[in-house]
Amino acid sequence: MGEFELLARLRERLPPPGPRVRVGSGDDAAVTVPGGATATSVDALVDGVHFRRDTATLTQIGRKALAAALSDLAAMGAEAGEAYVAVGVPPDLDEEGCLELFDGVAALATATGTTLAGGDVSRTPVLSLAVTVVGHAATPERLVTRAGARPGDALVLTGEIGAAAAGLLLLERPELAASVDAATGAQLRRRQLDPTPRLAAGQALAAAGAGAMIDLSDGLGGDAAHLARASRAGVRIDAGALSLAAGVAEVAAAAGRDPLELAAAGGEDYELLAALAPERLPGALRTVAATGEGGLKQVGEVTAGEGVEIRRPGGEILAPAGFDQLG
Amino acid sequence: MGEFELLARLRERLPPPGPRVRVGSGDDAAVTVPGGATATSVDALVDGVHFRRDTATLTQIGRKALAAALSDLAAMGAEAGEAYVAVGVPPDLDEEGCLELFDGVAALATATGTTLAGGDVSRTPVLSLAVTVVGHAATPERLVTRAGARPGDALVLTGEIGAAAAGLLLLERPELAASVDAATGAQLRRRQLDPTPRLAAGQALAAAGAGAMIDLSDGLGGDAAHLARASRAGVRIDAGALSLAAGVAEVAAAAGRDPLELAAAGGEDYELLAALAPERLPGALRTVAATGEGGLKQVGEVTAGEGVEIRRPGGEILAPAGFDQLG
Numbered sequence: 001m002g003e004f005e006l007l008a009r010l011r012e013r014l015p016p017p018g019p020r021v022r023v024g025s026g027d028d029a030a031v032t033v034p035g036g037a038t039a040t041s042v043d044a045l046v047d048g049v050h051f052r053r054d055t056a057t058l059t060q061i062g063r064k065a066l067a068a069a070l071s072d073l074a075a076m077g078a079e080a081g082e083a084y085v086a087v088g089v090p091p092d093l094d095e096e097g098c099l100e101l102f103d104g105v106a107a108l109a110t111a112t113g114t115t116l117a118g119g120d121v122s123r124t125p126v127l128s129l130a131v132t133v134v135g136h137a138a139t140p141e142r143l144v145t146r147a148g149a150r151p152g153d154a155l156v157l158t159g160e161i162g163a164a165a166a167g168l169l170l171l172e173r174p175e176l177a178a179s180v181d182a183a184t185g186a187q188l189r190r191r192q193l194d195p196t197p198r199l200a201a202g203q204a205l206a207a208a209g210a211g212a213m214i215d216l217s218d219g220l221g222g223d224a225a226h227l228a229r230a231s232r233a234g235v236r237i238d239a240g241a242l243s244l245a246a247g248v249a250e251v252a253a254a255a256g257r258d259p260l261e262l263a264a265a266g267g268e269d270y271e272l273l274a275a276l277a278p279e280r281l282p283g284a285l286r287t288v289a290a291t292g293e294g295g296l297k298q299v300g301e302v303t304a305g306e307g308v309e310i311r312r313p314g315g316e317i318l319a320p321a322g323f324d325q326l327g
Numbered sequence: 328m329g330e331f332e333l334l335a336r337l338r339e340r341l342p343p344p345g346p347r348v349r350v351g352s353g354d355d356a357a358v359t360v361p362g363g364a365t366a367t368s369v370d371a372l373v374d375g376v377h378f379r380r381d382t383a384t385l386t387q388i389g390r391k392a393l394a395a396a397l398s399d400l401a402a403m404g405a406e407a408g409e410a411y412v413a414v415g416v417p418p419d420l421d422e423e424g425c426l427e428l429f430d431g432v433a434a435l436a437t438a439t440g441t442t443l444a445g446g447d448v449s450r451t452p453v454l455s456l457a458v459t460v461v462g463h464a465a466t467p468e469r470l471v472t473r474a475g476a477r478p479g480d481a482l483v484l485t486g487e488i489g490a491a492a493a494g495l496l497l498l499e500r501p502e503l504a505a506s507v508d509a510a511t512g513a514q515l516r517r518r519q520l521d522p523t524p525r526l527a528a529g530q531a532l533a534a535a536g537a538g539a540m541i542d543l544s545d546g547l548g549g550d551a552a553h554l555a556r557a558s559r560a561g562v563r564i565d566a567g568a569l570s571l572a573a574g575v576a577e578v579a580a581a582a583g584r585d586p587l588e589l590a591a592a593g594g595e596d597y598e599l600l601a602a603l604a605p606e607r608l609p610g611a612l613r614t615v616a617a618t619g620e621g622g623l624k625q626v627g628e629v630t631a632g633e634g635v636e637i638r639r640p641g642g643e644i645l646a647p648a649g650f651d652q653l654g
Contacts, residue, residue: 022364022467023472027472027473027557028368028400028403028473028541029367029402029460029462030366030367031364031403031467031470031472032364032365033363033365033467034361036360037358037361038360039356039357040356040357040411040459041356041411042413042445042447042459043413043447044413044415044449045449049450049451050449072355073356075355076354076355076356076358084369085369086370086413086457088415088455119369120370122376123373123376124373124376125452125453126451126452128449128451130371130413130457130459132367132369132413132457135356140349140358140359143356143358145354145355145358147354215355230353230354
């Protein structure tokens with residue numbers, strides 16, 4: 001089967017385009033009529049680096065590629081708009097495999113209201129996906145960068161962390177599964193293989209007046225350092241306030257790892273870390289809770305210093321400034 | 328060197344962002360304020376498939392990746408806006424190699440007024456680039472799809488064709504170089520390695536009222552078939568009207584190939600093929616000539632049939648309907 005035939009079969013499976021899309025996949029370029037401002041990001045996933053075909057299904061790989069890209073839009077507070085997917089197809093991936101991969105992308109696109117508006121298929125030695133996503137907002141001021149955190153701001157975090165790192169440990173070392181019950185283990189693996197971009201929470205945080213925001217792709221320590229550096233500020237995190245997902249402590253213990261370190265250094269949780277003025281905190285807690293995307297919790301504050309300091313309940317410093325080298 | 332450090336070094340070399348870009352590379356996403364409509368396309372290039380590192384420099388590879396993507400915007404009649412580049416870096420490409428590749432992308436971005444607004448760097452087995460480009464127009468109606476060709480329209484083509492295919496022959500079979508003088512050979516190789524997207528000609532054709540347009544990436548036969556199919560029409564091309572680049576006939580003869588077939592089946596010329604009402608032809612010829620991008624010539628017409636027919640001066644059919652199988 002040639003590239004054109006495969007693309008034609010893929011296009012048949014596309015969900016209907018959103019209202020901003022005037023010309024979808026199949027022409028030289030997609031034509032859209034954006035609102036006032038767009039947020040655009042590209043994210044690539046490569047077999048053996050970001051996923052492994054022996055532990056993830058093709059559908060999961062497709063979903064995760066789009067999820068990781070959409071998470072960047074969530075971190076801007078943007079509404080999901082369009083996605084453009086370049087797939088590198090290895091020799092051992094047949095037509096049905098391509099369609100299975102694509103079904104994962106399409107399923108999450110449908111669930112998030114994202115239009116798959118273009119793509120490219122090439123032969124490559126190993127499976128890879130580069131996903132460009134475009135999100136929308138009424139004005140550029142409604143989009144939240146990493147750079148607007150101010151000393152005295154509350155630092156807030158959505159959901160629970162550590163699940164993706166614990167899930168990766170379970171996938172790489174199946175003998176660790178005995179440390180948790182089957183349902184908890186399955187949930188941890190699912191958080192690694194099939195993350196959810198916090199699009200609604202991101203828009204709620206933007207509307208609630210978040211000054212800076214980032215998604216946890218590299219890990220809390222590293223991503224907090226990105227936010228601190230972009231804002232020319234410091235970040236102090238109270239490790240006791242962090243919500244670890246169920247089973248993280250048990251899996252970490254079984255692996256001989258410190259649970260807080262695993263949770264803070266492990267990436268791919270795709271939760272949102274935001275800074276906002278303390279008076280805006282009650283409103284943010286309320287509106288994020290209303291999204292059903294796992295709630296919001298204050299985990300620290302922005303300081304006039306620099307770098308990231310994560311402090312255990314007893315006062316011991318878990319991670320010093322410059323923690324981002326771990327990321 | 329880590330991904331973050333490399334990205335920081337790459338960002339230092341970025342040309343300044345264009346007026347639509349509010350937040351450039353380095354945050355979770357770029358923030359732009361588009362005009363009335365955008366055209367967006369993604370194009371991937373993979374080592375061993377779309378280029379070879381033993382015949383192209385890294386700078387050329389970077390330039391060509393952006394050129395191929397921008398050519399799709401040219402085919403929409405869009406103004407170049409932003410580019411987002413995902414690079415897969417193989418083990419044997421060091422930091423200096425990455426910067427050299429990137430300098431090629433940046434040089435063409437500067438020359439075309441394109442802002443490099445985001446990127447991603449991953450480890451991969453072979454060098455690959457996925458480039459997403461966003462172009463702009465005042466309204467969606469100002470962008471030209473493949474679908475608006477009508478029977479009776481004049482079919483026009485910018486520049487000369489066959490150079491990229493002849494250049495590829497010279498790169499793959501150096502012994503053919505004796506068939507042309509050194510300067511001609513160098514020019515043919517340059518058309519293969521360093522193509523120019525016809526952005527000004529595309530905008531001129533859109534302004535002149537082109538009803539349908541496509542860029543020649545797969546080859547005249549295949550791309551004409553795409554345009555015909557999208558427009559539910561046929562296309563008749565007079566092979567005698569085609570302008571072959573200097574040296575194409577000689578290289579084709581030395582390789583035992585028919586020059587017209589080589590030019591019509593060979594891809595990567597990145598010239599523009601457009602259909603427009605006959606009364607708009609004089610205006611289009613004038614405005615495209617004024618861009619300095621190689622002029623415009625009528626090469627055929629749109630018919631009420633289907634598929635593509637390319638007829639030699641003597642009347643013999645060079646390519647039957649369904650020619651796109653060659654593309």
